[in-house]
Amino acid sequence: MWKPTAAVTLLLVVVAAQTAVAGPGKPTLRATHLNPLTVVGTSFARSQRLSVAASSASKTQTRLVATTKAGTFTASFNLKIDPCLGGTTVIVRRAGRTATLAQLKLPARECPPSP
Numbered sequence: 001m002w003k004p005t006a007a008v009t010l011l012l013v014v015v016a017a018q019t020a021v022a023g024p025g026k027p028t029l030r031a032t033h034l035n036p037l038t039v040v041g042t043s044f045a046r047s048q049r050l051s052v053a054a055s056s057a058s059k060t061q062t063r064l065v066a067t068t069k070a071g072t073f074t075a076s077f078n079l080k081i082d083p084c085l086g087g088t089t090v091i092v093r094r095a096g097r098t099a100t101l102a103q104l105k106l107p108a109r110e111c112p113p114s115p
Contacts, residue, residue: 029090029104032074034081039090039104044071049095054079056088064095084111 025043032038037054044050044067052075053062065073081088086108092101 027092027102029092029102031090031104031106033076034083034106037077037079037081037088037090039075041067041073041075041092041102042071044073044092044101046071050101051093051095052090053093054088054090056081057085081106083109 027041027044029039029041032040037056039052039054041050041052046067046069048067048071050065050067050073051062052065052073053060054075054077056079059079061077061079063075063077065075067073079088083106086106088106090104090106092103093099094101
């Protein structure tokens with residue numbers, strides 16, 4: 001005969017297992033430096049090969065990175081970003097695939113006119 005506490009324990013184990021399989025959450029990107037452009041990715045699948053492309057004005061650079069066991073990565077680009085011009089986009093895809101996993105847009109901010 002099942003006791004209510006055993007059924008509750010079993011349910012918690014099943015929910016925990018499904019959460020672990022589903023992954024840590026939605027992949028995110030953030031810029032940690034602008035000159036040179038450096039981005040950090042979190043909540044990606046662990047030990048995954050990724051293509052990270054950064055585009056600014058007419059220049060695009062791509063880096064191939066591998067995520068850590070924690071699902072994070074850091075990518076640096078030889079791009080100097082002018083925050084007053086903006087228009088920089090970083091896109092992350094699985095290596096060899098076209099579907100976008102995460103995207104970061106660095107908008108222009110208002111800057112005083114040049115003297």
